[in-house]
Amino acid sequence: xxxxxxxxxxxxxxxxxxxxxxxxxxxxxxxxxxxxxxxxxxxxxxxxxxxxxxxxxxxxxxxxxxxxxxxxxxxxxxxxxxxxxxxxxxxxxxxxxxxxxxxxxxxxxxxxxxxxxxxxxxxxxxxxxxxxxxxxxxxxxxxxxxxxxxxxx
Amino acid sequence: xxxxxxxxxxxxxxxxxxxxxxxxxxxxxxxxxxxxxxxxxxxxxxxxxxxxxxxxxxxxxxxxxxxxxxxxxxxxxxxxxxxxxxxxxxxxxxxxxxxxxxxxxxxxxxxxxxxxxxxxxxxxxxxx
Numbered sequence: 001x002x003x004x005x006x007x008x009x010x011x012x013x014x015x016x017x018x019x020x021x022x023x024x025x026x027x028x029x030x031x032x033x034x035x036x037x038x039x040x041x042x043x044x045x046x047x048x049x050x051x052x053x054x055x056x057x058x059x060x061x062x063x064x065x066x067x068x069x070x071x072x073x074x075x076x077x078x079x080x081x082x083x084x085x086x087x088x089x090x091x092x093x094x095x096x097x098x099x100x101x102x103x104x105x106x107x108x109x110x111x112x113x114x115x116x117x118x119x120x121x122x123x124x125x126x127x128x129x130x131x132x133x134x135x136x137x138x139x140x141x142x143x144x145x146x147x148x149x150x151x152x153x
Numbered sequence: 154x155x156x157x158x159x160x161x162x163x164x165x166x167x168x169x170x171x172x173x174x175x176x177x178x179x180x181x182x183x184x185x186x187x188x189x190x191x192x193x194x195x196x197x198x199x200x201x202x203x204x205x206x207x208x209x210x211x212x213x214x215x216x217x218x219x220x221x222x223x224x225x226x227x228x229x230x231x232x233x234x235x236x237x238x239x240x241x242x243x244x245x246x247x248x249x250x251x252x253x254x255x256x257x258x259x260x261x262x263x264x265x266x267x268x269x270x271x272x273x274x275x276x277x278x279x280x281x
Contacts, residue, residue, distance in 0.1 A: 021262035074169050088166040095164070095211070096261045099240025109243045115163065115213055 004055045005149050006105050007134050013101045014138060014147065021096060022069040026138035026145065044144070045090045046121045049098040050114035051106070054151045058124060059094050065143035066090055091116040097147075124150065155183030156276055157201060161194035161208040161220065162238070171207055171238065171268065178269030180276060189213075191220025198230050205275060207268070210239040210250070218250060225254040234275045238263065 011028060018024045044060040051057075063086055070089040071081060094116040102113055135148045158175055160168045168187050176182055186201055188194040192215040194208065206224070210217035217237060224230045234256040241247075242260040250258055257271050 017262055070166060074166060075173055076169075085166055085169075088164050092164045092166050096240050099211075099242065099261065103242045107243060109245050113211055113241060115211055 004051050004105055004111070005132055006101075007136065009104050010057070010097075010101055010147060011136060013097055013104065014136070014145075017093075017097050017100060018069075018138070018140065021073070022093075023072045024065070024069055024140045026140040029137035029139045029144075044146075045087065046119040046124075047090045047094040047116050048119045048150075049094045049116045050152075051098070051102060051111040056114075056150055056152060057094070057098060057101070058119065058148045058150050059090070059097075060121075060144070060146045061090050061093065062143035062145065065141055065145060066093075068141050068143075069093065087118060090118065155181045156204040157183045157186070159186045159188065159194060159197050159201075159203045159206045161188045161191060161197075161206065161212070161217070163189050163209065163212040167209065167238075170265075174265040174268045175207075175272055177265065178272050180269075180272055180278065191215030191217060191223070194220050195223055195230075198224065198233065203233050205272065206233055206235045207238055207272075208235060210237060210241050210246070218253065221250065221253050221255055236268075236271055236275065238268065 015026065018026045044062050045066060047059045047061070048056045066086045066089045067081055070085045071078065073089070074085070099113055102111060133149065135146050138145045160171050162168050162171070172185055184201065186197045186203065188197050190212040198206065208217045208220060217239065221235055224233060224235065235254065237250045237255045237258045238261065240261040247258050256275050259267055259271060
């Protein structure tokens, strides 16, 4: 039976992608204590990517981390970095992680990867939590990235 | 001889990375055109001389597979080689892209040298 909600696989995928593609080396922060969780909504960019009509992964990524990733990925300097690069980097991060995750959890292609979208954090409520709900915290370059599964009802 | 490229991807960051990779590949680069989806890609392909197209699959308005089908259906455009660069790595999707006429398929994450090598190979550079 297809299980889209696999915390262990997403951890593996994120570690590989961040290292191989963006040259960022994230530390898994199991209990989310290294960075104030309150900073997530205030500072971070929220991105969602769907695997079917209901299930989606919700990413929150610190914009400073996105800036580092974008500069590494594109080979540009801080002066050349634009706001559109930061949001595009957020969506591309969700796209690459989501796509690599989907290959591993759904090799027979019963689901389709959506186009990533920037989310309004106020639109997400606890009622969207999946039955097995978790949040993974990664800290890289002193900045936070989180991933959580949701069911849009 | 300089080659013209069309990069079709809804991510501005990815387009910039692919352009940078093409420039670093050693190929003689003429003009570089960009499009944010397949529909824009068709407009650019019809408006300019293009030697090679690099396209994503998962895009709004017109996705990459549909874009390739339109290209291959067009008497003038069908001869332009297309490389797919996509996060979609499942076997049946890769095979479908190749079946409808993509010259090659690169999955993300990729190493820049993969794209460079592919570009050189498809354009017929020796030692590629």
